[in-house]
Amino acid sequence: MKLSRLYTNLPELFEPIDFGDGLNAILARVQYPKDPNKHSHCLGKSLLIEVIDFGLLCNMGKNHFLKTQRTRFGKFTFYLELRTHVGGYITIRRSVSEPTKISFKRHSSSHQDFSCLDDLQWDHARITFKRARVMLDGFLGLTSIKPWEYRKGVTYFLRSQKDYGDVFQLAKFSRGKHADWKPYLADILGFNGKLVKAKYKADDFVLELEQKQEQLQAEVTVSAPEFEKLKANVAVLRDGVKAKVEALDRFDFHSQEADLAKSTAEQVEADLAEVNTLVYNARHDLAQIDRGLQENVEFNLADVKRVFAEAELAFPGQLSKDYDELVEFNHRILQERKTNLKRRASDLRQTVRDYEATSSKLSEQRRKALAVLGGTDSLRKYKDLQKRLDEDRAALALMEQKLKKVAEISSLSEKIHNAKIARDNLAFDIERMVGMARGGIPIYEEISRNFSRIVEEVLHRTAVFYVQLNGKGNLDFIAQFTDPRSETTEEHRGNTFKQILCMAFDLAVLIAYREDPFYHFVYHDGGLEQKQDKVKRALLKIVRDTVEKHGIQYIFSTLDEDLPTEVGEEELNPQASELVLELHDGGPDGRLFKMERF
Numbered sequence: 001m002k003l004s005r006l007y008t009n010l011p012e013l014f015e016p017i018d019f020g021d022g023l024n025a026i027l028a029r030v031q032y033p034k035d036p037n038k039h040s041h042c043l044g045k046s047l048l049i050e051v052i053d054f055g056l057l058c059n060m061g062k063n064h065f066l067k068t069q070r071t072r073f074g075k076f077t078f079y080l081e082l083r084t085h086v087g088g089y090i091t092i093r094r095s096v097s098e099p100t101k102i103s104f105k106r107h108s109s110s111h112q113d114f115s116c117l118d119d120l121q122w123d124h125a126r127i128t129f130k131r132a133r134v135m136l137d138g139f140l141g142l143t144s145i146k147p148w149e150y151r152k153g154v155t156y157f158l159r160s161q162k163d164y165g166d167v168f169q170l171a172k173f174s175r176g177k178h179a180d181w182k183p184y185l186a187d188i189l190g191f192n193g194k195l196v197k198a199k200y201k202a203d204d205f206v207l208e209l210e211q212k213q214e215q216l217q218a219e220v221t222v223s224a225p226e227f228e229k230l231k232a233n234v235a236v237l238r239d240g241v242k243a244k245v246e247a248l249d250r251f252d253f254h255s256q257e258a259d260l261a262k263s264t265a266e267q268v269e270a271d272l273a274e275v276n277t278l279v280y281n282a283r284h285d286l287a288q289i290d291r292g293l294q295e296n297v298e299f300n301l302a303d304v305k306r307v308f309a310e311a312e313l314a315f316p317g318q319l320s321k322d323y324d325e326l327v328e329f330n331h332r333i334l335q336e337r338k339t340n341l342k343r344r345a346s347d348l349r350q351t352v353r354d355y356e357a358t359s360s361k362l363s364e365q366r367r368k369a370l371a372v373l374g375g376t377d378s379l380r381k382y383k384d385l386q387k388r389l390d391e392d393r394a395a396l397a398l399m400e401q402k403l404k405k406v407a408e409i410s411s412l413s414e415k416i417h418n419a420k421i422a423r424d425n426l427a428f429d430i431e432r433m434v435g436m437a438r439g440g441i442p443i444y445e446e447i448s449r450n451f452s453r454i455v456e457e458v459l460h461r462t463a464v465f466y467v468q469l470n471g472k473g474n475l476d477f478i479a480q481f482t483d484p485r486s487e488t489t490e491e492h493r494g495n496t497f498k499q500i501l502c503m504a505f506d507l508a509v510l511i512a513y514r515e516d517p518f519y520h521f522v523y524h525d526g527g528l529e530q531k532q533d534k535v536k537r538a539l540l541k542i543v544r545d546t547v548e549k550h551g552i553q554y555i556f557s558t559l560d561e562d563l564p565t566e567v568g569e570e571e572l573n574p575q576a577s578e579l580v581l582e583l584h585d586g587g588p589d590g591r592l593f594k595m596e597r598f
Contacts, residue, residue, distance in 0.1 A: 001082060001083065001084060001142060002019070002521045002553045003019045003080070003082060003521055004019055004083045004089060004110050005017065005018050005079075005081035005091075006019075006051065007079050008076050008078050009075075009076065009077040009115045010075065013593055013594045017581050018580060019553065019580055020553070020577070020580065021551070022552075022553065022554070023543065023574060023578045024556075024580045025558065026558070026581045027557075027558060027574065027579055027582050028557070028558070028559050028560065028585075029559075029560045029583065030559065030560065031584050043584070043591050044583065044593060045592065046525050048581070049160045049523055049525055050064065051078065051592075052158060052523070053155070054094065055092055055094060056080065056092070056150075056154055057132060057133050060099055066096050069598055070096060075097070076095070077115070078095070078096075079093055079114060081112065082140070084139065085142070085520075089106070089108065089109070089112070090105070090106050090136075090139050091107065091112065092104060093105075093114070093122065101126040102128075102129060103122040103126060103127065104122065104123055104127070104135065105122050105123050106139070133149065137149045137150045137151075142517050144513055145184075145187065145188065145518065148184050148187065152184050153188065156509075157510070157519045157523065159502060159503075161525050164498060164499045164502050165498070167498070167501050167505050168181070168185060168479070168505075178200065179204075182196055183197035185477060186467075188509065189441075189443065190442065191441070191444070191467070192433055195429055195433065198426055199423065199426040202419065202426050203474075205419050205423075206423055209416045209419055210416060213413065213416065216405050216409050216412070285348055286352065289345045290345070427469075427472075427474075428473075430469060430474070434467060434475070437467060446508075446511070447465070447508045447509055450504075450507070450511050450512065451464075451465040451479070452464060452465065454542055455481075457538055457541075458500055458538040459500060459535065459538075462481065462482050463481045463501065464478075464482055465477075465479045465508075479505060495530070496530055496531055499527075500535075500539070503524055503527060503539070507542070507546055507552070510522060510550070510552050511550050511552070514551060520553055521552070522553070523555040523557075524554075525556070525557050528556070528562040528563065529559070529562050533565065533566060537566075540564070541572060555580075
């Protein structure tokens with residue numbers, strides 16, 4: 001798959017771009033370097049990647065410039081011509097006004113212009129977006145990346161300025177999960193991406209079960225280990241309710257009255273006595289606090305001075321100052337103590353109210369029980385016992401609901417245990433897979449070798465690319481510089497060096513798949529910026545060698561001032577035939593879209 005042509009229905013505002021099979025340069029020239037109103041940052045060289053991606057049927061995010069500037073671009077229809085692996089071409093039509101209605105036309109010759117064709121002249125016209133993606137995936141036939149669709153990896157080879165932050169995790173994946181991109185990358189490197197994906201699913205499943213268990217546990221006060229005890233209590237209460245129902249059906253009150261008498265004597269009276277004791281203790285503590293709040297610091301310095309005067313003794317001034325400070329200190333201590341006592345008093349008053357409410361409830365419960373036990377009206381007694389039966393039934397329903405949740409918690413514990421075993425087995429399989437890589441996975445070894453070679457030729461430094469297992473049993477992809485003793489250096493932190501790592505990885509992957517149904521192009525935005533001339537020369541040489549030897553289509557954008565300038569660079573710098581787009585800061589005619597800046 002290569003890019004062949006990009007054009008629109010408005011050529012006066014967007015000139016057609018014809019891509020060559022080899023090196024393609026988008027060059028921005030600064031004609032007025034001293035004019036503060038003219039600069040190279042609004043020419044559109046970086047927007048070109050977004051336009052190409054739009055033609056490749058990307059999902060338009062809310063910040064896509066064709067959406068934010070829809071009024072300006074609403075009349076545009078874009079046409080992207082692609083070369084397929086088998087040698088034919090396919091043109092994709094997509095308009096800004098109807099971005100979800102896609103048209104296709106297959107053809108055998110390149111650099112066509114189908115902007116004037118009506119719907120009937122297209123092979124497939126106005127196809128729905130979802131179906132169009134499936135169809136384009138079939139047209140391109142990128143069998144090397146199956147089971148992934150073509151969109152999964154295309155942005156690895158449309159690397160914008162924001163995609164140089166990480167060699168493997170592109171900007172579009174930065175807010176997502178590793179499961180969104182690591183399984184795909186594992187497949188590309190010759191590993192089992194299906195296994196990697198299954199491990200992430202197992203991680204999510206364990207987490208989902210644990211969160212569900214925590215939620216259920218928060219709803220009940222009984223823990224799973226107390227399940228059997230709760231189950232036994234429910235069984236006893238259920239039997240009791242059943243016996244009461246049967247007794248009431250026979251108008252037999254003896255057993256219920258006996259139980260009521262026993263529970264009143266043993267439980268209600270004991271609970272009432274305990275609560276009353278607590279009320280007494282709380283009120284006693286409250287009285288003590290009230291007395292403490294009445295205390296004050298009683299000290300009169302004038303009286304002390306009068307005593308000294310009557311005794312005809314001198315009262316030192318420093319002693320007076322010391323007394324004043326002591327009194328002030330005691331006042332502060334007392335004030336802090338009173339604040340704490342008031343807070344404690346407030347808590348105790350609330351406690352007394354709670355205890356008294358409980359006492360009232362227990363007293364009412366005792367009164368009702370004694371009324372039943374002492375009554376002689378059978379119908380009234382039946383109604384009272386029926387009411388108590390209803391209360392037991394309600395309590396049983398609550399306990400059964402709690403039992404159901406505890407049973408579910410217990411069941412979840414077993415599921416979590418089994419899910420963790422399955423997850424650990426997958427982690428072991430991944431570990432074994434990584435171990436096998438040391439024995440040789442051809443595609444992985446070739447990518448690793450070419451990656452190190454490219455970095456060495458460009459920067460004269462050693463860099464390695466490898467895969468390892470992290471602490472969670474998932475894959476980590478590592479690309480870093482090393483010194484002669486193979487210790488990690490800090491150079492990978494620099495933007496320039498990190499950018500070289502990204503570009504080297506892209507080229508290494510393309511070289512490894514040069515003969516396969518795969519992407520055979522890469523677009524590097526700003527590939528020469530902020531680099532030394534020797535690095536630029538080495539990079540251009542690598543690019544030209546890769547293009548020539550492996551048939552890779554290489555597209556890059558740069559400012560003319562970023563091209564190497566030493567004598568003899570003519571053979572490395574882009575030739576006139578390789579300049580597929582020239583931009584400049586001389587006005588609208590120099591921009592990607594021939595219009596005012598936006």
